[in-house]
Amino acid sequence: MTRKSVRIRKSLALREPAKPVAAAPAATPPATSKPRTRRDDFPILAASPNLHYLDSAATSQKPRAVLDAMRAYYEHDNANPHRGAYDLSARATQRYHDARERVADFLGVVDAPTLIFTRGTTEALNLVATAWGRTNVKKGDELVLTGMEHHANFVPWQQLALEKHARLRICPLTADGRIDVDKLKAMLGRKTAVVAFSHVSNALGTINPVRDIAALVRDKARNAVIAVDGAQSAPHMHVHVDELDVDFFAFSGHKMLGPMGIGGLVGRRELLEAMPPYQMGGDMIEFVGDETTTWNVLPHKFEAGTPNVADAVGLAAACDYLDTMGIEKVREHELSLITLIIERLRAIDGVTLYGPADLSLRSGVVSFNVADIHPHDLSTVLDQEGVCIRAGHHCAQPLMRRLNVPATARASVYVYNEPADVDALVRGVVRAKGMFAHG
Amino acid sequence: MNNLDALYQEVILDHNRKPRNFREIEGADRRVEGRNPLCGDQVTVWLKLDGDHVADVSFKGTGCAVSKSSASLMTSAVKGKSKAETQQLFDKFHHMITGKMTDAERGQMGSLAALGGVSKFPLRVKCASLAWHALKSALDGGGEVSTENEGPALTEGA
DSSP: OSSSOOOOOOOOOOOOOOOOOOOOOGOOOOOSSSSOOOOGGHHHSSOOOOOOOOOOOOOOOOHHHHHHHHIIIHHHHHHSSOOOHHHHHHHHHHHHHHHHHHHHHHOOOOOOOGEEEEEHHHHHHHHHHHHHHHHOOOOOOEEEEEEEEGGGTTTTHHHHHHHOOEEEEEBBBBSSBBOOOOHHHHHSSSTTEEEEEEETTTTOOOBOOOHHHHHHHHHHTTTTTEEEEEETTTTTTTOOOOHHHHHHHEEESTTTTTTTTTEEEEEOOHHHHSSSOOSOOOSEEEEEEOOEEOOTTTTHHHHHHOOOOOHHHHHHHHHHHHHHOOOOHHHHHHHHHHHHHHHHTTTTTEEEEESSSGGGHHHHHEEEEEETTTTHHHHHHHHHTEEEEEOOTTOOHHHHHHOOOOOOEEOOOOOOEEEEHHHHHHHHHHHHHHHHHHO | OOHHHTTTTTHHHHHHOOOOOOOOOOOOOOEEEEEEEETTTEEEEEEEEEEEEEEEEEEEEEEHHHHHHHHHHHHHTTTTTHHHHHHHHHHHHHHHHOOOOHHHHHHHHHGGGGGGGGGOOOHHHHHHHHHHHHHHHHHHHHHOOOTTTTTTTTTOOO
């Protein structure tokens, strides 16, 4: 986006500050225990010292601050926003408005009403493929995707191409799992209507050069819109959407310490205003006549029905948590952990690692396989060690075909992971190897 | 024996390494593909009938040790059985892997008993039953030979 952007820190103070919620007794660690760690901020981890959660690329755990914020909203401010002519409803409206401003600020979006709250990345991308795509894509157009896309950024475009008789083009990857930018360049032209790709691959952790790709698209395919799946970048690295020069950016709250059921789409204002609505109903209308209806302004035009205020409030609290820690520190912490994971796994005979060898191009995801052990069997063995990893195709079957494997095991880290989690992972892999050894 | 060792018994590991009847059948009467969309596991079952009986059955595919060994043990167990006997065996097998069987009953299951450990891992029930669902679909498939991708996408709640 080209708008001049200034990062503004907005006060989140309520007009009537929420009263503190009584802490559950079990939430406080015993006084005699070791020094506080980040795990203590996460009730599910604090309650299970032997839980080694290495599946944050699927969903993150939630800090107490997020859970408290949601509870406080329901206990003190809950009403249907944008409706009631009474103070409580006005307060709920204000909380929802503030949450949007807070999340927009976190993502470097100055024009907050261009941030549409959705259920998550999947709904955000479907919104684009449906509301923008069905209006603008025509026969003979080309939709360019990459071989590493999550199904959420693949299937909606594939189906749109089928419906409109457009051509779906899938950009190949390099051997180490990066977008082959030269090949992408060759695919772009005046027929290109959409270029859709992930900021960070959920299955490989590859960080894609969004700004470089965007510049390439603007140069080679002036008519194309750029849609970025930011589900795996927003939680883990500094993302300033306004500076990316993309048209749509989708993200999920539950992968960034927020609750499930909230996420969003940031869109270029001119495009959002020209697009038809995605869903019809309450809140999104301006005036409903017997024959026709006019639409509400952004963001409401794309938010039909009662909004998900509590989850938006929770997501805003998650942004506070991440900003307090510092997103650069998050990135640094994850990089040190994946460095350790890769180093330790590489030392084990029979382990194949996927994705870029250059760790500066990787997020907190390590995809791997162990010779003669199916990832499902591996994950069952790891589960017995308290280690949670993902095993399977990671909703990226086109990528699995390109890697020529049916599935991989995937360990992914976040703010609460520690070297002890890596130890447990390695212990489990060694145990699985022992169990499945020939003989 | 702990749960993990009960799941990955030597019989299971052996059938995983060296699956039996892991081949196509030329001139099969039925061919059904089963998929587990959650994990991407895929199995194709070929069936040759002799009247009401299973003359030959085979499989190929990709999957974990549980799904592969279950398919392998299944092909060995049902060869020569009638359709009705095969259906009964499937029902019993399903009872076993979902934990609805006594130890004594499990003792009657022959080599299939090795998969009894699955009952302690509800998430793996669909791995163990994938090939069986494909076989059942092949048996129920009327007179038609299934073609590629015609088979059902199989899911099963744990």
